[in-house]
Amino acid sequence: MLSVYELGLQRGGRWLFRDLSLKAGTGTVNVVMGPNGTGKSSLLLALAGLLDPDTGTVQVSGCDLAHCSRLEAARLVAWQGEFPPAEFGLTVKTRLALALPALLEKGQERLEAVSRDMELEGLLDASLGRLSSGECQRVELAALMLRDSPVWLLDEPAAHLDFRHQAAALAMLRRQAQQGRTVVVVLHDIQQALAVADHVILLADDGRVRTGPADDMLQTDVLEAVFGLPLDDFTGVDGACYIVPRYRR
Amino acid sequence: MTGMRIMGMVVLILIVMIIGLGAGEHWINPLMPGDGVDRMILLDLRLPRVLIAFSVGGLLALAGAWFQVLLGNPLAEPYVLGVAGSSAVGAIAGLMLFPHSAVAMSAGAFIGAWVGIIIVMAFAHLGAGRLLLAGVVLAAFWSAVIALMMAVLPERGVMRTMAWMLGDVSRADIPIAGLLLIWAIALACGMWVSRSLDMLLLGERHAMALGMDVPRIRRRLLLLASAVTAVAVATAGTIGFVGLVVPHLTRLLFGSLHRLVIPASAVGGGLLLVLADTGARTLLAPAELPVGVLTAMIGVPLFLWLLVRGR
């Protein structure tokens, strides 16, 4: 359970957003969407306690992150974001081992199981600098999967991945939520949001924030207002809802 | 595997020690030095020298490994934050104030190193990139101060300063046992923080996300690396390339985990400097070369080779 009260973040003297309050319940997938530069990644960092917010508080399971030690915060929240630097020749295996919580029993088995899940078995001894972006992304997802934290924060987990791995990653998120994990995930693809979201947090250019259940938020009029682009929606033969941008040629 | 590595390291140490003790203007068998002048040269001149070179080289390589992680830049070396410059300023100031004191330059270098460190610490809260920039600019400032001091220094002072800057391990102003103890303490500290160093390889944000108190560890590491650099510089002057090349080489051989990189650097740096110093006093004997010249001559080609190979 993740609670946010009146969170506000500034960048370069300008408010990215203010008064953001939300509750992300246990076992839900909460999708953050919005145009570039509205502060989606910064929001995630603030939720992880990696960035001190200018106003407001973040609580995880009743603990205020600002008053937690780094170790306690890391136990409560896990974060997936930028790729680690490749200069020092870290191998995939080492990178994953570093994500394992210290003193974890059967760490090695966990590591192997997760590598199988993310199809990394053949890459374990490769150094990070030799991987493709998609492979790097899978390593980062695997590293997240090694964390036992009740709250997971993911910044564009589907980026760089091919279709099949995108689908697998999204399915993994749903599965984790069903097992009681609280997931907050930044996504750009409406279709992916439709596939996983319970709740949606929409950040707009003017700093306003809208939150609500996915069914209410993932509507063409709501999204058109935020993204400033005409959208079409239709129902597929399988009965699923599709919302697509009207690209022009 | 670990046993093999330790065995290999011990054998390597023995070989290098025998070379370092035996080679010189004349070869002396280190196991049977006989009596008289050979024995005196071996025990009173070469042995201290080999031990000084070993501990200073080890300290430089350790400091290099720490600074590289700390600044997230594998090109960092112990002098990257301008500590070499500030200690040189201190050494010259010592020479100017007490021109006839034997220890003025070492003491001045030690004080100068700490002045430089305290100034750099004021920028420690900045990220790695900006800290590095601050260091580069400070280094430029210190070299301007050095140039200014050299301009007003008497000719012989200039000569002495130049020689100091190129390094000298022929004697130390602190007891050699103390120097070896500092080496051992630095190595132990390095082992103690090795997991933190590993986590920092992922970048500061990931390290924090994994539960590390990054600002506190950064301050601690900066202090540790700087203290070690200060001791090395005050003892032997500014010897380059050991701190840059050795951590690189050990990462290549042993991977990036610091549980191996740290001891391998502490030993490898020592061995490299022992070999360099042996070369410095043997190649043109009886004339001696400054040891910094040798480390650069070994270090630069080695580093370029690593660069090309690493692609």
Added chain:
Amino acid sequence: MLAWPGGAAAGERILALAPHVCEMLYAVGAGREVVGRGDYCDYPVAAQALPDVGSARRIYVEQALRLHPTMAVVMDATTPGVAQLARAGVRIVESHPATIAAILDDMRRLGNITGHAVQGRQAADRLGRRVKAIAARVSGKRVSVFYELWPRPLMSVGGDSFIADVLHHAGLRNIFDKSSLESVRVGVESVLRARPGLVIVPQEKQSLTARRRFWRKWLGPKVRVIGMPADLFQRPGPRVVDGLELLVEKVGRSG
């Protein structure tokens, strides 16, 4: 060595840009024509009053030209600023003697070109006679000597250096004569192996005790360690003969 041969002319305005040059010019009687000096030109005392217009590393061209010099005597014509002086019409003369004989030659030459040919020749001849007298005194077994140019890093002088020539004239054998470097960085080990009977430490102000203790530790209690005034010994000027006599006297004195 002259930059170009020229006739003698009195009434020159001379810049003496190295300590030994300053001493030579005064010794040949051209002292009154010297209008500017390099720093460290502290002998004779009269020279100290002159304006300082350069060091061994660069000439302060503006200050130098303000003195309207007609001639500049330098150690090395490639020193920054010398070319500018030459362009401004100042006659450049080089003096960098590497032996005692060369010092005497340079004195004669400087006397010639400054219009003091007779005085220059006489001064040089007087010094030459003193050097010869020393040669007569020191014939015999040559004592091997280590000249400690600088203690840390340990430096000495090679065979081609001016100081080595002085040591030879004093009847000593420089242990690093084989090295062709002017100043040579050496290890204690090499000194130990060469076993010099005598160590010479050039002195400015410091006491000799520490160096004596250091060398007795390595070379045994019997080694002789003597100090010599640095500016008598390390400047290739006329006073080197004073230094030479002092050295011979000190070496000859038992103890």
